[in-house]
Amino acid sequence: MRIGILTSGGDCAGLNAVILAVVRRAVLGYGWDIVGIRQGTHGLMQDPPQAIDLNDQVNNDGMLRLGGTILGTINKGDPFHYPMPDGTFADHSQEVIDGYHKLGLDALIGIGGDGSMAILHRLAQMGGINLVGIPKTIDNDLAQTEYSVGFTTAVNVAVEALDRLQPTAASHDRIMILEVMGRDAGHIALFAGVAGGADAILIPEMDYDLDALTEHCLNIRKRGRNHALVIVAEAIKRDDGAAVTQGDDGQKVRYGGIGHWLADELGARTGWETRVTVLGHVQRGGTPSPRDRVIASAFGVHAVDLIAQQKFDRVVAWSKRKVVDVAMEDVIVGPRLVDTAGTMVSTAKGLGAYLGHPPTVVRTAKTV
């Protein structure tokens, strides 16, 4: 058997740990050959396809600890709507399918988020690709899995930032605002906010009220504390409903900057000196957390076992302390948002944090 593996979408910590687990299970467990495809589907699109032999990585135990992806990745390369140098878009899906067959692959493991998974699923259906998916994204917004590779490392980075911001906030009598990633889901902000003791946690799934947030901060002061920590997810909107973005690459908007808008508003309303930290891509880089290494290893082994059982169009998932697998069509249903009636929200509120309230307009994306 000859198995291909690729990483797709934004990188995160733990991708190399997945690759190592796949290589070890395939080579040591089954005696198969493993081929690594460069730059996601972009590598399959080339002629000849851009791929490397991965069998000798079986001894590379440094991969467990290594951030990024040794295969490279792209998050703007939808082959059905591929960006061309002249600014136009073209359909290159058939070249990707041809690349898989030219490499003589018997199956393909795709490590990606929901967007990548949807594209790979479509390619697999069209081109007879035996596909197994592995969820990764710092946003943790894939349906059907409690954890995606990369999430806990991103949360750890955000918690460390809050741990570092709290003493400087206390020293200077300030409100500190920490802006974190997550796109349209607030999982990073919510987990880090609880773990890092944030006084307010603003996530896209909840509507906040500036007057109520101001009062919440002033009450903290009245109770005798000279500082406050606020964590905001990058996709929360201004009070006029507008998102703060850094532009649009033709395929998706890039969020970033809402923390600065909020700092101006909150500083003016409370009269409290306010500073902002935008965490950005440090949440994606660096050494994976132990939990991410465990999830990555369990996912990698299970994905190879699925191929051995000829079970395709499946995605590995983490559920109730176990690795399981689910139908790919149940995963590509759009982002899994924070459950506003769930344990994390009630815990944060129970701790006295301000989160706002569920929106009056019902959102369609899943919370499961």
Ligand code: F6P
């Ligand atoms: O989906 C992962 C993610 O890190 C988001 O949290 C963030 O909005 C986006 O990717 C950033 O993308 P880019 O690397 O293109 O700036």
